[in-house]
Amino acid sequence: MGYDRRGGSVFGAFLLGGIVGAVLGLLFSPRSGKENREMIAGAAQKYMDEGKEFYETGRARVTEVYETGRGTASEKAEELRGKIDAARERLKEQVEHASDSARERVHEAAPAAKEKVAKAGTAVKGSVDKAEGKAGKAIDYVDDKAKKAADAAEDISEEAAPQS
Numbered sequence: 001m002g003y004d005r006r007g008g009s010v011f012g013a014f015l016l017g018g019i020v021g022a023v024l025g026l027l028f029s030p031r032s033g034k035e036n037r038e039m040i041a042g043a044a045q046k047y048m049d050e051g052k053e054f055y056e057t058g059r060a061r062v063t064e065v066y067e068t069g070r071g072t073a074s075e076k077a078e079e080l081r082g083k084i085d086a087a088r089e090r091l092k093e094q095v096e097h098a099s100d101s102a103r104e105r106v107h108e109a110a111p112a113a114k115e116k117v118a119k120a121g122t123a124v125k126g127s128v129d130k131a132e133g134k135a136g137k138a139i140d141y142v143d144d145k146a147k148k149a150a151d152a153a154e155d156i157s158e159e160a161a162p163q164s
Contacts, residue, residue, distance in 0.1 A: 026036055 026040075029036060031039070
């Protein structure tokens, strides 16, 4: 009828059958009710004692495993912290070394760079001065040619003007 995939229905039916069988066995047993009750009480006490012992043993084992696991976890955590701290220190040392190395290279290269910048500045200044001189000469040349052209134009206009 109702088959449950997890086995819940099958287990329930098995348990119910066991209980019904035990009740029927007690009802039809050849012993008296008092004997049956004493036998059930004795068996119940025996199973109760075994259950308590099983519980205490299991509890002790679980506690032991928990404490062992807790101790192991603490040890591993401390070990991991130590490794992290060591890695952090190595990284810090490497960064300091790289920083010092870079700083030294900058200090070594700075004078040469300053010298090259000064030479380039001098060269640029010389080129600017030279260009300024050539520009001045060109302006003087153009000015001279403009004056000559103006004089020539004046001469031409005097010759072309009617004489009165």
